[in-house]
Amino acid sequence: VQVKRYTFAEVTADGPGLYESIVQEAVTLGADAMLGCDFKDGGTTVARILGSSGHYLKALWLTVAPAHTDFMTALNEKASEHTLSAGQWHPALAYADPFHGTASEYSAAFQQAYGHLPSYVGAGASATSFSLATAIKEAFEGCTFLRQDLDADSLLFNASAIECGGLSGGAAGTGYERVWDTLVKQTLDTFFGEIVFDRFRRNVAKDPITTQVQSGVIEAVLPLEFANKRIVMPHGQIASLAAEDDDDDIGSLKEGEFVAVVVVVVGSVLVACLGAVVFLLWRFKLQKSDEMDDHLIISPEELHVVNEPVQRWDGSWESGKAMYKNALVALEPLPNIKLQSFSEPNPSRYLTDMAIGPSSYTLDDSTLLDVEGSSAAGVPRTDTGITESPMNCSPKNSDFHEVLPPEVSV
Numbered sequence: 001v002q003v004k005r006y007t008f009a010e011v012t013a014d015g016p017g018l019y020e021s022i023v024q025e026a027v028t029l030g031a032d033a034m035l036g037c038d039f040k041d042g043g044t045t046v047a048r049i050l051g052s053s054g055h056y057l058k059a060l061w062l063t064v065a066p067a068h069t070d071f072m073t074a075l076n077e078k079a080s081e082h083t084l085s086a087g088q089w090h091p092a093l094a095y096a097d098p099f100h101g102t103a104s105e106y107s108a109a110f111q112q113a114y115g116h117l118p119s120y121v122g123a124g125a126s127a128t129s130f131s132l133a134t135a136i137k138e139a140f141e142g143c144t145f146l147r148q149d150l151d152a153d154s155l156l157f158n159a160s161a162i163e164c165g166g167l168s169g170g171a172a173g174t175g176y177e178r179v180w181d182t183l184v185k186q187t188l189d190t191f192f193g194e195i196v197f198d199r200f201r202r203n204v205a206k207d208p209i210t211t212q213v214q215s216g217v218i219e220a221v222l223p224l225e226f227a228n229k230r231i232v233m234p235h236g237q238i239a240s241l242a243a244e245d246d247d248d249d250i251g252s253l254k255e256g257e258f259v260a261v262v263v264v265v266v267g268s269v270l271v272a273c274l275g276a277v278v279f280l281l282w283r284f285k286l287q288k289s290d291e292m293d294d295h296l297i298i299s300p301e302e303l304h305v306v307n308e309p310v311q312r313w314d315g316s317w318e319s320g321k322a323m324y325k326n327a328l329v330a331l332e333p334l335p336n337i338k339l340q341s342f343s344e345p346n347p348s349r350y351l352t353d354m355a356i357g358p359s360s361y362t363l364d365d366s367t368l369l370d371v372e373g374s375s376a377a378g379v380p381r382t383d384t385g386i387t388e389s390p391m392n393c394s395p396k397n398s399d400f401h402e403v404l405p406p407e408v409s410v
Contacts, residue, residue: 092104
């Protein structure tokens with residue numbers, strides 16, 4: 001990006017010579033685009049020099065000049081075509097309000113009344129009047145006028161002339177203060193655009209538009225949601241020259257070859273992505289399985305019983321408590337389980353059923369326990385000699401059993 005700065009004094013002293021040097025420098029550098037911030041005469045001169053040189057940039061954006069209709073008449077069609085600019089408003093924008101109608105309807109009414117199309121200055125003045133009228137209407141809704149002969153000064157500055165509810169700050173205020181308060185909070189759609197004022201009294205809701213000369217007419221091309229024409233980029237002359245040289249080659253490949261390469265590459269990427277997803281799912285399941293093993297198999301030394309489960313008078317059990325890896329867990333009897341002795345007892349671990357949270361089971365000759373994060377249990381053993389006697393939570397390393405519950409709670 002090259003930046004060329006110049007002053008009004010330099011323009012006055014050299015005039016066209018300065019602009020010719022700027023254009024020549026851009027051509028020499030092989031610039032793709034030029035953005036010029038100048039007044040109407042300067043922008044028109046730059047476009048004229050570029051047009052006469054026969055050199056077309058991919059984009060030419062100028063302030064002020066291309067927004068005026070006489071920009072096209074002062075230049076030939078090739079020099080002005082597809083030149084971009086910025087503006088506050090355009091008659092074809094898709095804005096509207098209940099009073100003026102659409103932007104195009106306002107523009108037609110303005111032309112009928114005054115004989116020419118409105119500029120953004122005239123349109124902005126009309127939108128300002130609509131905004132103020134709306135604020136005045138809303139400011140005095142629900143007010144009682146104590147005098148019938150109120151003039152504008154009394155309405156706005158004599159607080160005793162009207163009776164109204166409090167403002168946002170609580171005070172009744174003068175009419176002027178009420179209008180001010182309404183404007184501060186105003187959100188209004190108009191044919192000119194949306195109006196919302198910030199604390200500096202600036203309308204921060206309205207976006208400027210980008211215009212482009214197309215077939216000798218100034219069209220709105222950005223923002224897209226309000227544009228009436230699509231933007232042409234790059235410059236139409238560049239695009240037409242490229243089309244003449246187009247022989248359906250894409251780089252060094254023919255069009256068909258290029259399509260085949262794209263299909264192969266995209267297919268390979270999709271297969272690789274699918275393989276990666278399958279691998280991650282497998283790893284995830286394997287990791288979950290490892291986590292289950294970590295919870296299902298514990299050493300008796302890791303469980304410190306605080307108090308054992310207690311059987312209530314109705315046969316139900318009150319949970320006991322134990323410490324497992326610095327976590328307080330509950331002990332409850334497990335109903336409906338099958339017990340199978342190990343053929344070769346392993347005193348280093350217990351096999352257990354699991355619910356969410358830290359979980360383990362400890363067994364001895366009289367007790368089977370389930371340890372969970374929130375609840376737990378023990379079951380009278382009938383087929384292996386476990387009785388319904390008070391529970392002993394001190395497991396014996398000489399007697400271990402595999403727990404095979406009918407289902408696993410999660």
